[in-house]
Amino acid sequence: MERSVTSRRPRRICVAGVGAIGGAITGLLMEAGHAVHVVARGARRAQLAATGLAVRSGTRTIHARPLLGEPADLGVQDVLFVAVKAQALPEFLPRLMPMIGPGTIVVPAVNGLPWWYFQKEGGRFDGSSVETVDPGGVLMRLLPAGNIAGCVVYITAQMQADGAVDIIGAPRLILGRPDGQRDLVIADLAATLSDAGIGTSISTAIRADLWTKMALNLATNPLSVMSGATLHALFHRPDLLESVRAVLREAEALAGLYGVRPSMSLDAMVERGRAAGPFETSMLQDFRRGAPLELGAIADALFALADRMGFAMPAARAIVGQARGLATAR
Numbered sequence: 001m002e003r004s005v006t007s008r009r010p011r012r013i014c015v016a017g018v019g020a021i022g023g024a025i026t027g028l029l030m031e032a033g034h035a036v037h038v039v040a041r042g043a044r045r046a047q048l049a050a051t052g053l054a055v056r057s058g059t060r061t062i063h064a065r066p067l068l069g070e071p072a073d074l075g076v077q078d079v080l081f082v083a084v085k086a087q088a089l090p091e092f093l094p095r096l097m098p099m100i101g102p103g104t105i106v107v108p109a110v111n112g113l114p115w116w117y118f119q120k121e122g123g124r125f126d127g128s129s130v131e132t133v134d135p136g137g138v139l140m141r142l143l144p145a146g147n148i149a150g151c152v153v154y155i156t157a158q159m160q161a162d163g164a165v166d167i168i169g170a171p172r173l174i175l176g177r178p179d180g181q182r183d184l185v186i187a188d189l190a191a192t193l194s195d196a197g198i199g200t201s202i203s204t205a206i207r208a209d210l211w212t213k214m215a216l217n218l219a220t221n222p223l224s225v226m227s228g229a230t231l232h233a234l235f236h237r238p239d240l241l242e243s244v245r246a247v248l249r250e251a252e253a254l255a256g257l258y259g260v261r262p263s264m265s266l267d268a269m270v271e272r273g274r275a276a277g278p279f280e281t282s283m284l285q286d287f288r289r290g291a292p293l294e295l296g297a298i299a300d301a302l303f304a305l306a307d308r309m310g311f312a313m314p315a316a317r318a319i320v321g322q323a324r325g326l327a328t329a330r
């Protein structure tokens, strides 16, 4: 029987990891009328249970009461957003398996090289895993490509000390299947998100979109730690902009070695960066609060790809080395 468009819209939605990005997605979906389950832990879980979720976007504040649960109790979901720092995935994703059935679409809202990058990639490294993001290839074996919607996060958000999440600017996501197919499930998810105010497009070449974001993150996040600069300053101070450009050039060349042209030209990436406000990157926020830096997925994984090709990346390696040194000395 033909299902109506509305009936295909996801009904069981879960967000695992309710920090800045998970909180933003949860708040906006709940404001649009969706019941959202969340998986949280520790102090964040206690705070959500006690006072709920506050999300500020533009001039409005959304107050929501997401339904807290454990993966084993929540059951199989239609959509599962996973919004943690990349280094949490090897421990976290296996614990989420009770929520993943054959039809579940898993959306990793995570920066850096995704663990599934070489799933259905079709090149000479097809099927290989990258140790820095997926030790032992465990994640690669855990989830078939058919369950995954690759995701590029263009949401700028910050969680405050009281747990409230501030969204800066217009939230946007790009979704795309690892095999490039455009199917009804992903189309309905994109429509659901767009209706909730998260402008979502579907890419049939998600790796090209990923490389744009991976290049931007490699060029800005470690440099923001090294310099203490906001995104605005990174793209406006001539000395910093020169470093940003040098790293973008290296990332663009690396993408080329893997047969991908990033979805944006280098100049377009810089243009985009120049429009950014005085926002601290997620890595600078982590640095300031003494949290681990997400360098494994954002930097080391790309260096691992560079090593496979004998490609040097000196500008990026120097900045990442300094950022890591500062983090160690905190």
Ligand SMILES: NC(=O)C1=CN([C@@H]2O[C@H](COP(=O)(O)OP(=O)(O)OC[C@H]3O[C@@H](n4cnc5c(N)ncnc54)[C@H](OP(=O)(O)O)[C@@H]3O)[C@@H](O)[C@H]2O)C=CC1
Binding pocket: 016, 017, 018, 019, 020, 021, 022, 039, 040, 041, 042, 043, 044, 083, 084, 085, 086, 088, 091, 092, 109, 110, 111, 112, 153, 154, 155, 156, 157, 158, 159, 282, 294
């Ligand atoms: N913030 C931003 O503006 C942007 C962030 N991103 C990317 O989005 C991803 C998520 O970032 P962001 O939301 O900022 O990160 P946060 O650190 O703000 O949030 C991560 C959340 O996940 C929770 N978490 C981690 N491990 C577990 C676990 N095992 N069980 C339950 N909860 C867990 C953390 O809890 P706890 O506090 O207990 O560790 C925290 O609440 C990252 O890859 C980031 O780079 C991308 C674009 C912009």
Ligand SMILES: CC(C)(CO)C(=O)C(=O)O
Binding pocket: 111, 155, 156, 157, 216, 217, 220, 221, 231, 280, 281, 282, 283
């Ligand atoms: C694009 C940028 C730098 C800001 O949203 C980001 O992805 C981050 O802070 O990690």
